[in-house]
Amino acid sequence: MINKYDCNSIISYAKKLKNKSLIQACEKEILMHNYQGKGNFGQVLEKFYFGYEPNSEAEPDFKEAGLELKSSPLKQLKNGEYRAKERLVLNIINYMEVYKEKFETSSFWKKNAHLLLVFYLYEKDSNILDYVIKLVDDWSYPEEDLKVIRHDWEIINRKIKDGLAHELSEGDTYYLGACTKGATAKKSLRNQPYNKIKAKQRAYSLKQGYVNHIIANIAQEERATYGKIIKQPKILSKSVSIEELVVSKFKLFYGKSTHEIEINLGLHLNRKAKSYFANLTNVILGLKLGQKIEEFEKAEIQVKTVRIKENDLPKENISFPNFKYIDLIQADWEDSDFYQILTRKFFFVFYQFKGSNLILRKVKFWNMPHSDILEAKKVWAQMVNIISSGHIIKKISPKGIRSTYFPKKKDNRVSHVRPHANNAADTYKLPVADKLTGAKEYTKHCFWLNASYVRDEIYAD
DNA sequence: GCATGATCATGC
DNA sequence: GCATGATCATGC
Numbered sequence: 001m002i003n004k005y006d007c008n009s010i011i012s013y014a015k016k017l018k019n020k021s022l023i024q025a026c027e028k029e030i031l032m033h034n035y036q037g038k039g040n041f042g043q044v045l046e047k048f049y050f051g052y053e054p055n056s057e058a059e060p061d062f063k064e065a066g067l068e069l070k071s072s073p074l075k076q077l078k079n080g081e082y083r084a085k086e087r088l089v090l091n092i093i094n095y096m097e098v099y100k101e102k103f104e105t106s107s108f109w110k111k112n113a114h115l116l117l118v119f120y121l122y123e124k125d126s127n128i129l130d131y132v133i134k135l136v137d138d139w140s141y142p143e144e145d146l147k148v149i150r151h152d153w154e155i156i157n158r159k160i161k162d163g164l165a166h167e168l169s170e171g172d173t174y175y176l177g178a179c180t181k182g183a184t185a186k187k188s189l190r191n192q193p194y195n196k197i198k199a200k201q202r203a204y205s206l207k208q209g210y211v212n213h214i215i216a217n218i219a220q221e222e223r224a225t226y227g228k229i230i231k232q233p234k235i236l237s238k239s240v241s242i243e244e245l246v247v248s249k250f251k252l253f254y255g256k257s258t259h260e261i262e263i264n265l266g267l268h269l270n271r272k273a274k275s276y277f278a279n280l281t282n283v284i285l286g287l288k289l290g291q292k293i294e295e296f297e298k299a300e301i302q303v304k305t306v307r308i309k310e311n312d313l314p315k316e317n318i319s320f321p322n323f324k325y326i327d328l329i330q331a332d333w334e335d336s337d338f339y340q341i342l343t344r345k346f347f348f349v350f351y352q353f354k355g356s357n358l359i360l361r362k363v364k365f366w367n368m369p370h371s372d373i374l375e376a377k378k379v380w381a382q383m384v385n386i387i388s389s390g391h392i393i394k395k396i397s398p399k400g401i402r403s404t405y406f407p408k409k410k411d412n413r414v415s416h417v418r419p420h421a422n423n424a425a426d427t428y429k430l431p432v433a434d435k436l437t438g439a440k441e442y443t444k445h446c447f448w449l450n451a452s453y454v455r456d457e458i459y460a461d
Numbered sequence: 462g463c464a465t466g467a468t469c470a471t472g473c
Numbered sequence: 474g475c476a477t478g479a480t481c482a483t484g485c
Contacts, residue, residue: 274471274478305478316479401466401483409464416465420477423468443467 002050005064007114007138014069014116015136017049023129025049041128042071045118058091058107066114067138072211073122074134082134082219084211085122087179090204095192099160103150108204115139119215137218145175145210145298151241152176153204163194168202170343171367174242174299179205180334209300228287228294242295243365246347249284250363257357277305281349301345301365306454308352308361314459315353317409318449322420324428325442329388338380338447342368350459366458375414379407379447383417390432392442406445414453420446 003009017025022041026048043054046061046069055061060068073085090112103109119135141149152173159168170177181203182188188201206214253261258280262269269279279289281303287293296303307315320341333339346366351358368376386392386405394403402424406417421427421444429441 272471277478319478321476397484399483403465403484406465418464419466419468421468422475424466426468426475 004062007062007065007067010062010065010067011116011138013050014118017118017133017136019132019134021130021132022048025133041073041120041131042069044128045069045071058111060111060114062116067116068112068114069116069118071118071120073131074119074215075122082119082121082215084208084215087177087208088206088211089179089181090206092181092201092203093156093160093178095160095165095190095199099157099193101157103153106153108153112204113140117214117218119218135215135218139214139218148174148242148295148299149176156204160192161194163192165190165192165195165199166197167370168199169367169370169373170205170207171345174295174301174345175207175210177205177207178202207298207300210298213294213298242299246285246365247363249286250349250360253284253360254362255359257354257359258351259357261360277349277351278303281305296347299345301347302341303347303349305349305351306459307358308350308455308459310353312352312455312459314451314454317416317418317451318454319420320447320449322428322444322446323383325387326429326431329384329431333377333380336380338376339373342373342376348458362459364458369457372414372453372457375412376447379412379415379417382407382411387430388432390430390435392430392434393436393439395436409450409452413450415447415449417445418448419443 002013022044026044046052046054050061050069052061057063060066062069070088070090072088074082075085076082091107094107098107101107116138117136118133120131120133122131152175155173156168156176156178159165159172168178170179172178179202180188180200182201189198190201192199253264256264258271261280261284265283267283269276269283273279275290282289282291282293285293295301304318306318309315321337323337327337331337344367348364348366350361350363352361353359383406392404392406394405396402407415409416424443427441427443430439433440434442
């Protein structure tokens with residue numbers, strides 16, 4: 001019997017779900033209901049296992065015990081480990097109310113301070129009632145995480161108070177994000193308090209990287225490969241963010257060459273190693289070689305090392321993962337991989353050539369401004385058109401070099417498309433064969449950030 | 462000289 | 474075998 005006033009009783013009842021599917025764990029009446037699709041897993045769990053009607057109240061699901069029940073899908077890696085399939089979506093951000101709130105008494109904190117998490121293994125094309133529940137446990141935030149989350153919450157609130165709710169982006173924050181929520185964009189437009197422009201409905205969410213951290217803790221997986229920047233929560237006082245802490249560690253070496261930094265830190269790195277810059281970054285942050293930076297993993301921060309030429313232009317444009325042509329035309333903008341990447345937080349480390357030396361100039365946490373995301377969207381939209389139309393190759397030079405209709409650097413201030421492959425024969429399938437040559441596949445390409453954009457919008461202050 | 466297209470090298 | 478960061482080659 002479950003005592004709804006007693007946390008431990010609820011948690012141990014929940015843990016009986018482990019290694020069972022909903023069909024196995026619930027009363028048979030479950031079969032009389034036709035629940036399908038995303039989101040319904042949670043509803044079935046609430047109704048047929050815990051025995052209460054799904055609701056959208058401001059109170060936690062088990063309000064007497066202060067526990068909020070959340071279920072979320074897992075995916076399994078080839079090595080058998082579990083990872084979050086997606087971010088964990090929490091309560092809706094009510095723009096017209098939250099700007100008046102204080103964190104401690106906020107709707108977010110009232111509802112989500114103590115979570116009861118049920119992770120199930122997602123399988124494509126199977127019935128939600130057959131998903132096997134793999135991990136169950138409660139979660140409350142460690143002190144050092146809570147400081148980051150509180151800061152994230154403040155960043156979101158600041159933007160609403162500044163009348164910029166329509167420009168909220170997941171890249172604004174570290175562990176707690178403001179993710180879009182709602183079927184179609186138009187239907188989910190909401191009023192905001194300090195601007196007439198309507199803003200997309202958004203919900204607080206724990207970033208996928210943070211959910212992975214929770215999963216690893218629950219599964220008690222080996223964490224030795226992760227090194228923490230923040231060793232004692234006290235370091236992160238209210239006034240010091242991850243951002244400031246990291247920047248302060250790098251500032252000590254501004255103006256010094258990579259070589260001088262190595263000497264200063266009393267070590268000798270292999271300069272030819274592919275991981276040379278990553279190693280140097282780790283050492284500056286006080287972490288061991290080869291470790292992953294725990295705070296960066298939780299916040300899904302993309303680290304990019306950029307080498308700047310003496311004329312201030314980056315030596316290279318910045319590449320992103322290759323896209324598959326078939327996937328490209330299937331996803332909407334906000335579900336596209338390119339959008340997902342551009343709405344992340346980046347950490348740039350800039351070195352500048354001085355002769356053959358590289359001098360550390362600056363580091364910068366950055367996320368793409370709303371207006372530039374709209375600019376990059378044009379490049380993506382153009383690609384979707386080109387690939388769906390099949391008008392891909394423009395002409396072939398005498399030496400066999402093909403020119404395409406893909407968006408070029410001069411076509412867009414932010415981004416362009418270029419090959420990124422082992423050779424021309426390294427290809428992905430085309431959904432529509434090329435009209436000029438009849439080719440059914442084409443060399444792998446990806447989106448790039450223009451070097452001039454990186455110089456003007458990120459490197460220059 | 463730079464933009465564009467092609468490819469290499471390393472490491473998992 | 475492939476992704477990723479880096480570099481080379483061609484041509485406007």
